[in-house]
Each structure stands twice: as C-alpha cells, then as structure tokens.
Amino acid sequence: MDIYVDILMMENILMNYLILWLTSVTVKVRTGRIKMLSASIIGALYALLIFFPGYRILYSTIMKVLLSFLIIIIAFTPQRLKEFIKQLSVFYLISFILGGAVFGLFYFTNIGTVTASGIFLIKGIPFSVLAGAGLVTFIIIRACLVPLYNYLERKSLYHSFTIRVGDRSAGAVGLLDTGNELYDPITNYPVIVVQYSAVKELLHERIREIFEQNHEDDLDNIYNGFKEANWVSRLRLIPFNSLGKEKGMLLGFKADRVTIGDKCLEEVIVAVYSKPLSENGEYVALLNPELIK
Numbered sequence: 001m002d003i004y005v006d007i008l009m010m011e012n013i014l015m016n017y018l019i020l021w022l023t024s025v026t027v028k029v030r031t032g033r034i035k036m037l038s039a040s041i042i043g044a045l046y047a048l049l050i051f052f053p054g055y056r057i058l059y060s061t062i063m064k065v066l067l068s069f070l071i072i073i074i075a076f077t078p079q080r081l082k083e084f085i086k087q088l089s090v091f092y093l094i095s096f097i098l099g100g101a102v103f104g105l106f107y108f109t110n111i112g113t114v115t116a117s118g119i120f121l122i123k124g125i126p127f128s129v130l131a132g133a134g135l136v137t138f139i140i141i142r143a144c145l146v147p148l149y150n151y152l153e154r155k156s157l158y159h160s161f162t163i164r165v166g167d168r169s170a171g172a173v174g175l176l177d178t179g180n181e182l183y184d185p186i187t188n189y190p191v192i193v194v195q196y197s198a199v200k201e202l203l204h205e206r207i208r209e210i211f212e213q214n215h216e217d218d219l220d221n222i223y224n225g226f227k228e229a230n231w232v233s234r235l236r237l238i239p240f241n242s243l244g245k246e247k248g249m250l251l252g253f254k255a256d257r258v259t260i261g262d263k264c265l266e267e268v269i270v271a272v273y274s275k276p277l278s279e280n281g282e283y284v285a286l287l288n289p290e291l292i293k
Helices: 005-027 033-051 053-059 061-076 081-109 127-155 196-202 205-212 219-228
Strands: 113-116 119-122 158-165 168-176 191-195 235-240 248-254 257-260 263-265 269-273 285-287
Touching: 005 033, 005 061, 005 081, 005 127, 033 053, 033 061, 053 061, 061 081, 081 127, 158 191, 158 196, 158 285, 168 191, 168 196, 191 196, 191 248, 196 269, 205 219, 219 235, 235 269
Parallel strands: 168 285, 191 269
Antiparallel strands: 113 119, 158 168, 158 257, 191 285, 235 248, 248 269, 257 263
C-alpha cells in the first residue's frame, strides 16, 4: 500500500493541533496559535522518522515521553512544574480519548491500514473521520473531563484550618481566595474572612450579640462589647471593597494561633462576616494567599 508523506504529515499536524487545542480548553491556559502549530509540526515530523531506518531508535518509550515534554513546553511554556504536570496529564488523556475515537470511527468506516516496524498506521484518514472523532472527543471533554477537572482544581484550593483563642479552638474549611488581599491596617497582618457561624463558639456572649443584632457598624457598641469581653487588645476593624459592599468595614479580632496544614501562624487577623460565604456550604472562610506560601 502506498503512503503519501504529505498526507500523513497533514493528518498528524491536524490531530496534534486538535489535541493541543482541547488541552488548552480543558486546563484553561492561554497560548498562541503559532506555538501550538509549531508543536504540532514537531510531533508530525517525529512520526515520519519511522520511515528512516537509522532513526528508529528514537521510537523508544523514553524518547516518546521526552517528545511529549517538548510539545507541551513549546505549546504552552509552563512556568511552574505543577502547571507542566497538569498540562501533560490532560494532553495524554485527551490523546487517548481522541485516538480511541479515531480508531472507533475508523473501524466502522473500513479504511485500510499499514503496519510498519510494529507501528500501526492509518492510511488516508478522511477529514470527516477526523472531524467526527474531534467532535466526539470534544463532547466527552465538555461533558465529563472539564467538570471533573474543575472540581478537582477547586478542591485543591480548599484548606482545613484551626483558629485558637485562649483555651478555645474552632476548625473549619477555607477557600484560598486570590481576591482576598486584606491586611490589618495597623499591624499589616494578613486577614482570614470567616463567616460568623464558624467562629461563634470562640466569641464572648457580649460579642455574639453584636453580630446577632446586626450592630457591626455601631462603634460604641463594638467597643463596649469587646471591653466587657476583655478583648479590646484583640479588636480590629478591617476596611474592604468587596462582598457586595464598597468602602465597608469588617469587624475582626487577633487570634492567638491559626493552624493551616502543618503551618502554625500567630500573626493572623480573623475578620468575621455575618452572612454565608458559600452557597453550598463547601467552605466557610476566604483565606489570604499569603497564609499558604
């Protein structure tokens, strides 16, 4: 059976580009078309080496893995190892899905095959088969892979933590929020925004009344409440411009200790928010990124 190098080259470029595009959509990484095309061409050129006996050693497993590394680096230029691993993992997964879709459609369309040096080649894949396989892969990714990836990515932002004040402690789950750039204006300590229900048991009864009676804007009442609780030295007022309110003020306190994972932090301010922070209750706090570094 005859093999046309130009057709084989074009088919490989199209498939490689489709895989890279689907990878970028899944991991939500922005990259240039030229970069993805360049990576696709390199992958296609590699596929042609099978026809040159002197280069067949390059078809070892380690060389294929190194090629995939090179393709990801050229296409996406990841800045961190974590990004690289995510992109590479999704790249492999989409390759398997698309490959399975192509072979499935190929089986039903009865197109001929070529076997060379143990490598199974499909000769002359019609554009309709490639487009159909791409559509099937896209549907699978949108329906299954993207929701799963988003869920796992969101879960990686959740962190369990414990707040300790005196002999009392409260544990909760917080979301690492890149939008939380709150710092105490006096000490410049980072701020954790925690909903009232999560820290209620830490607070003196007099301070609870402030939140339960919606007196967070009554400075006299706040001062008197903290004074009765002997918490004046802990009292903090944190200005903010979010949470649906501009130029607002969050009432907070200085915790003795906050433990996040294996990190024990003493220079942390807890700002209390009276309303739920999560609609589904998955988290009850917004963590300042400074606390996770």
